[in-house]
Amino acid sequence: MKKFIFKSVLFITIIATIFTVILLQVDGYTDPFYIRFTTPQKDNLILGTSRSAQSLQPKIFDSILHKEFFNYSFTIAYSPFGPTYLNSIKKKLNPQAKNGIYIITVDPWSISDENPNDSTKFEENNLTLAYVNSVNVYPNFEYLLKEYEGRYYKLLKGKYYHRLRKSGGKMFLHNDGWLEVTIPMDSLSVAKRLNNSIESYRTNKLPNRKFSSLRLNYLKQTITFLKSHGKVYIVRLPVAPEMLEIEQELMPDFNEIINTVIPISNGYLDMTSENHLYQFIDGNHIWKESGKLTSEKIAKWIETKR
Amino acid sequence: MLFNSIDFTIFLPIVFLLYWFITNKNLKLQNALLLVASYFFYACWDFRFLFLLLFSTLLDYYTGLKMESAVNQKKKRFWFWVSVIVNLGFLGVFKYYNFFVESFSGAISHFGLKVNPWTLNLILPVGISFYTFHGLSYVIDIYKNRIKAERNFVDYAVFVSFFPLLVAGPIERATHLLPQIKKERTFNYPKAVDGLRQILWGLFKKIIIADNCAEFVNEIFSNSTNQSGSTLLLGALFFTFQIYGDFSGYSDIAIGTARLFGINLLRNFAFPYFSRDIAEFWRRWHISLSSWFKDYLYIPLGGSKGGNWMRIRNTFIIFIVSGFWHGANWTFVIWGALNAFFIMPSIIMKTNRNNLETVAQGKLLPTIKETLQMLVTFVLTVFAWIFFRSENLSHALQYISVIFSKSIFTFPANISYFLVFFIILFMGIEWYGREDHFAIEKLGLNWKRPIRYFFYISIAILILLFSGQADEFIYFQF
Numbered sequence: 001m002k003k004f005i006f007k008s009v010l011f012i013t014i015i016a017t018i019f020t021v022i023l024l025q026v027d028g029y030t031d032p033f034y035i036r037f038t039t040p041q042k043d044n045l046i047l048g049t050s051r052s053a054q055s056l057q058p059k060i061f062d063s064i065l066h067k068e069f070f071n072y073s074f075t076i077a078y079s080p081f082g083p084t085y086l087n088s089i090k091k092k093l094n095p096q097a098k099n100g101i102y103i104i105t106v107d108p109w110s111i112s113d114e115n116p117n118d119s120t121k122f123e124e125n126n127l128t129l130a131y132v133n134s135v136n137v138y139p140n141f142e143y144l145l146k147e148y149e150g151r152y153y154k155l156l157k158g159k160y161y162h163r164l165r166k167s168g169g170k171m172f173l174h175n176d177g178w179l180e181v182t183i184p185m186d187s188l189s190v191a192k193r194l195n196n197s198i199e200s201y202r203t204n205k206l207p208n209r210k211f212s213s214l215r216l217n218y219l220k221q222t223i224t225f226l227k228s229h230g231k232v233y234i235v236r237l238p239v240a241p242e243m244l245e246i247e248q249e250l251m252p253d254f255n256e257i258i259n260t261v262i263p264i265s266n267g268y269l270d271m272t273s274e275n276h277l278y279q280f281i282d283g284n285h286i287w288k289e290s291g292k293l294t295s296e297k298i299a300k301w302i303e304t305k306r
Numbered sequence: 307m308l309f310n311s312i313d314f315t316i317f318l319p320i321v322f323l324l325y326w327f328i329t330n331k332n333l334k335l336q337n338a339l340l341l342v343a344s345y346f347f348y349a350c351w352d353f354r355f356l357f358l359l360l361f362s363t364l365l366d367y368y369t370g371l372k373m374e375s376a377v378n379q380k381k382k383r384f385w386f387w388v389s390v391i392v393n394l395g396f397l398g399v400f401k402y403y404n405f406f407v408e409s410f411s412g413a414i415s416h417f418g419l420k421v422n423p424w425t426l427n428l429i430l431p432v433g434i435s436f437y438t439f440h441g442l443s444y445v446i447d448i449y450k451n452r453i454k455a456e457r458n459f460v461d462y463a464v465f466v467s468f469f470p471l472l473v474a475g476p477i478e479r480a481t482h483l484l485p486q487i488k489k490e491r492t493f494n495y496p497k498a499v500d501g502l503r504q505i506l507w508g509l510f511k512k513i514i515i516a517d518n519c520a521e522f523v524n525e526i527f528s529n530s531t532n533q534s535g536s537t538l539l540l541g542a543l544f545f546t547f548q549i550y551g552d553f554s555g556y557s558d559i560a561i562g563t564a565r566l567f568g569i570n571l572l573r574n575f576a577f578p579y580f581s582r583d584i585a586e587f588w589r590r591w592h593i594s595l596s597s598w599f600k601d602y603l604y605i606p607l608g609g610s611k612g613g614n615w616m617r618i619r620n621t622f623i624i625f626i627v628s629g630f631w632h633g634a635n636w637t638f639v640i641w642g643a644l645n646a647f648f649i650m651p652s653i654i655m656k657t658n659r660n661n662l663e664t665v666a667q668g669k670l671l672p673t674i675k676e677t678l679q680m681l682v683t684f685v686l687t688v689f690a691w692i693f694f695r696s697e698n699l700s701h702a703l704q705y706i707s708v709i710f711s712k713s714i715f716t717f718p719a720n721i722s723y724f725l726v727f728f729i730i731l732f733m734g735i736e737w738y739g740r741e742d743h744f745a746i747e748k749l750g751l752n753w754k755r756p757i758r759y760f761f762y763i764s765i766a767i768l769i770l771l772f773s774g775q776a777d778e779f780i781y782f783q784f
């Protein structure tokens with residue numbers, strides 16, 4: 001029996017060591033979330049959905065505001081305002097942070113839901129943020145073993161298998177949490193993606209989603225929580241006019257709704273009036289070059305408000 | 307709790323250590339541990355169905371005792387039928403009720419009558435077909451005076467719910483498993499190592515072969531209307547290896563796990579794709595189910611004693627019932643009937659027991675005749691699997707019609723060369739080990755230790771690399 005146990009343990013140890021080395025190969029190309037769960041707790045955060053994940057570049061904020069920012073935004077499915085995202089933010093934020101700056105991006109999608117009045121039915125309850133308890137460890141085996149989608153041999157290839165790759169694009173998640181999307185920006189490709197995106201939002205999301213006072217309440221709770229650690233700025237990012245039109249159909253009174261939030265924050269910047277100044281990869285997400293301008297503009301606005 | 311999950315990787319060593327270090331001095335304690343572990347294992351899916359399992363176990367335990375103590379044949383028969391009706395009743399309600407109701411309403415709608423069928427919104431309890439058959443074989447054996455009723459409830463409950471076989475077999479017999487449960491077990495090093503090797507090979511089959519085939523199979527079968535004949539043929543071929551890797555992989559893990567606890571389970575697969583005719587295939591595929599149907603259905607129906615007509619009738623009955631056992635869908639029934647049809651020539655010509663030995667025994671390669679026989683059997687099997695995998699009969703027929711169209715001569719769209727490489731490697735190893743209980747039972751035993759270890763570690767690393775979110779086993783749904 002001792003021999004059996006000894007050999008089994010030896011065998012398992014060798015395999016576990018080799019497998020660990022393989023798991024350490026994960027980089028920003030491998031997975032669009034992993035890096036965000038591997039850094040230490042942060043003092044200054046950028047929060048929101050995929051819009052802010054792809055457009056707001058922490059390095060630009062760092063250089064203008066002289067603080068180290070971290071983009072802890074995910075997607076509309078994973079990180080709309082709600083109990084799951086708030087709990088995850090609490091884990092990611094350094095509890096000792098005092099003079100932090102927190103940028104929260106808002107839009108009608110992140111305060112709406114298919115089941116607006118029942119938080120137990122929120123989609124994100126069954127997604128990554130709800131399941132990953134450790135968000136500040138490297139390597140994060142919990143995430144890789146529980147949440148990594150796909151087979152582990154793909155880690156060795158060092159490239160994230162995303163459908164964007166089929167259209168010649170790729171994603172890279174930077175160590176500061178910014179998700180860089182490189183994708184063809186010729187007018188034909190952009191028009192095709194815009195049409196697909198608008199059609200998808202109009203047929204799949206718009207008819208099914210409704211304003212959620214619950215989500216709005218969680219947005220307020222998130223702001224209140226973050227205000228105890230510093231200043232909170234709310235931003236509505238630019239989108240393509242076609243997308244703005246859908247958002248106005250979804251929530252015609254968005255401005256009135258957000259007006260109830262502004263007083264508890266340190267300021268609100270609505271950038272939708274400048275939509276024409278930026279380029280979008282699909283009408284929804286700002287192209288990385290325009291993202292630089294957006295980040296710069298927000299950082300300078302915050303600088304004036306401090 | 308899936309065999310290929312992290313949960314099971316933690317669960318198994320804990321139960322193993324408790325079994326051999328804490329409860330090893332007391333057989334009753336060991337069996338109690340196995341029962342608690344098995345119920346915990348089952349409850350991990352859905353604890354509510356644990357009550358159904360417990361009820362079914364209590365029912366067969368009680369009726370078994372009642373049959374044995376019955377003062378006359380009438381009373382014995384009464385308790386026998388109580389058990390059979392309740393067991394099959396549960397199976398019928400959970401698995402077949404909606405099918406029958408919908409089929410009936412569909413049938414009468416052809417006569418212009420419209421009814422809204424009253425269907426049940428029920429989840430199929432995992433493993434119900436397997437533990438129901440365990441229980442049935444037990445009560446039938448008591449009724450036929452083949453065994454005595456088990457008086458120790460814990461021992462009987464372990465027989466029904468022993469966790470390695472609980473959800474997808476092999477379907478055990480009381481005559482084989484109960485004596486092992488009642489006998490003191492001592493740790494046997496070669497047996498345990500052998501068990502680990504079989505688990506390793508089972509995981510290889512499941513994770514590398516079945517799960518990778520599944521990706522392509524799901525894509526091809528769900529979009530079959532847009533695919534060429536060659537792609538659909540490839541999809542059918544991949545499914546052929548998927549279902550084999552999935553189910554025989556599960557059986558290997560189950561048998562290997564049981565060996566770690568000093569228990570031998572019935573063999574379930576014996577390299578079926580190297581069969582030279584369909585009769586041989588069915589002696590090598592899901593052996594525990596085939597032999598169950600043979601012993602508890604085919605022989606009671608008269609078997610092959612009553613001449614050709616009875617043999618044909620009984621063969622069709624067991625194949626159709628076997629198909630129906632797999633699921634409440636006409637595709638399974640047709641799959642069973644097709645296999646009955648394929649086996650008919652050898653039944654009629656009484657050549658169904660021609661190929662009892664392993665093909666090319668003691669030789670490296672088969673003869674040309676054997677190769678052709680294996681090829682024909684394989685093609686028939688692939689054809690039948692199309693019905694097994696399709697959503698419904700019209701899907702299967704559409705799928706087959708495209709395969710037999712001109713587009714069969716185009717290059718398949720979804721070919722994966724690395725998967726083809728793994729399948730060839732897998733079948734090569736299976737061919738090498740076809741005379742053993744599982745393919746790598748003796749492979750490498752004569753190699754130098756570092757090379758042998760390198761081989762096992764390489765397989766384990768490959769398994770980990772190709773694993774991801776644990777995929778369920780196909781046979782859990784049956």
